[in-house]
Amino acid sequence: MRIFDAFVDAYGSAPEGVWHAPGRVNLIGEHTDYNDGLVLPFAVPWGVTIAASPRQDDTIRLLSLQMGAQTVEHLDEAHGWARYPVGVFWALRGNGLPVRGADLVIDGDIPEGAGLSSSAALEVATAFALNDLYALAQSPMDLARTAQRAENDFAGMPCGIMDQATSALAREGHALLLDCRTLGSRQIPFDLPAHGLELLIINTNVKHALADGQYARRRQECEAAAAHLGVPALRDVTDLAGALGRLSGAERRRTQHVVTENHRVEALIGLLRAGAVTEIGALLNASHLSLRDQFEVSCPELDVAVESAVRGGARGARMTGGGFGGSAIALVAVERAESVRNSVKAAYAERGWRDPDFLTATPAAGARRLT
Ligand code: GAF
Numbered sequence: 001m002r003i004f005d006a007f008v009d010a011y012g013s014a015p016e017g018v019w020h021a022p023g024r025v026n027l028i029g030e031h032t033d034y035n036d037g038l039v040l041p042f043a044v045p046w047g048v049t050i051a052a053s054p055r056q057d058d059t060i061r062l063l064s065l066q067m068g069a070q071t072v073e074h075l076d077e078a079h080g081w082a083r084y085p086v087g088v089f090w091a092l093r094g095n096g097l098p099v100r101g102a103d104l105v106i107d108g109d110i111p112e113g114a115g116l117s118s119s120a121a122l123e124v125a126t127a128f129a130l131n132d133l134y135a136l137a138q139s140p141m142d143l144a145r146t147a148q149r150a151e152n153d154f155a156g157m158p159c160g161i162m163d164q165a166t167s168a169l170a171r172e173g174h175a176l177l178l179d180c181r182t183l184g185s186r187q188i189p190f191d192l193p194a195h196g197l198e199l200l201i202i203n204t205n206v207k208h209a210l211a212d213g214q215y216a217r218r219r220q221e222c223e224a225a226a227a228h229l230g231v232p233a234l235r236d237v238t239d240l241a242g243a244l245g246r247l248s249g250a251e252r253r254r255t256q257h258v259v260t261e262n263h264r265v266e267a268l269i270g271l272l273r274a275g276a277v278t279e280i281g282a283l284l285n286a287s288h289l290s291l292r293d294q295f296e297v298s299c300p301e302l303d304v305a306v307e308s309a310v311r312g313g314a315r316g317a318r319m320t321g322g323g324f325g326g327s328a329i330a331l332v333a334v335e336r337a338e339s340v341r342n343s344v345k346a347a348y349a350e351r352g353w354r355d356p357d358f359l360t361a362t363p364a365a366g367a368r369r370l371t
Helices: 002-011 080-094 118-133 140-154 162-169 211-229 240-246 249-273 277-293 300-311 334-350
Strands: 017-028 038-054 060-064 068-072 102-108 174-179 185-189 197-207 316-320 325-333 357-361
Touching: 002 038, 002 060, 002 102, 017 118, 017 162, 017 197, 017 249, 017 277, 017 316, 017 325, 038 118, 038 162, 038 249, 038 357, 060 080, 068 080, 080 102, 080 118, 080 140, 102 118, 118 140, 118 162, 140 162, 162 174, 174 249, 185 249, 197 300, 197 334, 211 240, 211 249, 240 249, 249 277, 277 300, 277 316, 277 325, 300 316, 300 325, 300 334, 325 334, 334 357
Parallel strands: 060 102
Antiparallel strands: 017 038, 038 102, 038 174, 060 068, 174 185, 197 325, 197 357, 316 325
């Protein structure tokens, strides 16, 4: 295993273990997690692998095969990508758990900038490694929450729980239905090939600079709207028309998206239960329009990917993840996949944009120890 050899080269002995955590793609339920709502993501076959050994002191030595090396004696020395793994040490220690230093080698194969949650995979792989190295006996959901806290309070990105929970809990061949209020989850069988379908990921290869600031702003707008309506979270809105009548501007549009998106997750689950997988495309399309027009987190590259995929014969398509770039997904009949790809490529070429990348996503397993 290349990571094993890299560890021996870097640190002069074999690692105590090797762990893997996947990235994710979200089928539906976008920008609902921090509104206490429902999400339906699944893990992708790409992720972060970490070889690690514990240390007798508090030093953290990190070697990423993609990003370079950092040695961290004081947690606040971590910079850039290292804030994600080091934030996990910080969060576990903050919980009073006996975590000292470690030597780590990190190897990742999630396409850069694709919006497939490479940071969550890095955090969750670190959390699973430390859980075993220091016999912490934390549950996968405990570790997901620790990883989220690392990202929120150490790396400074106010994300919800979806990405870390998916990486920690996913099961091969299944999508994960997660209630982000109770943190209850259910594994939903999701076997597209059995229905002659595949899920195409269209990586736009763009990330607009405003992404992080706009994410925090959306979160604040949702919280302000819930406060106006006198409910704990937008999840609790039961009379949408009544709520919309009491709101205006951005708060009104954000509420419209979050409430209808939660309904779309439930509707999609209903179709999957009924075996009507081929029918879920309309919900994907509706989700995209709502994210574009009501939540305002799409961008021209995502819109063109979605529209040209549908024009090329996709059963449905939508942006996935936080937005402002990253990836779209398209549900396609296997025999139409080529025509969908060609349609998207042609639409990009017409605008003089760089070709998007295409990947096919099959639901993969969640975080685990490899050796
Ligand atoms: C990003 C965040 F990290 C998630 O928590 C979620 O809010 C998502 O955007 C939007 O659904 O991936």
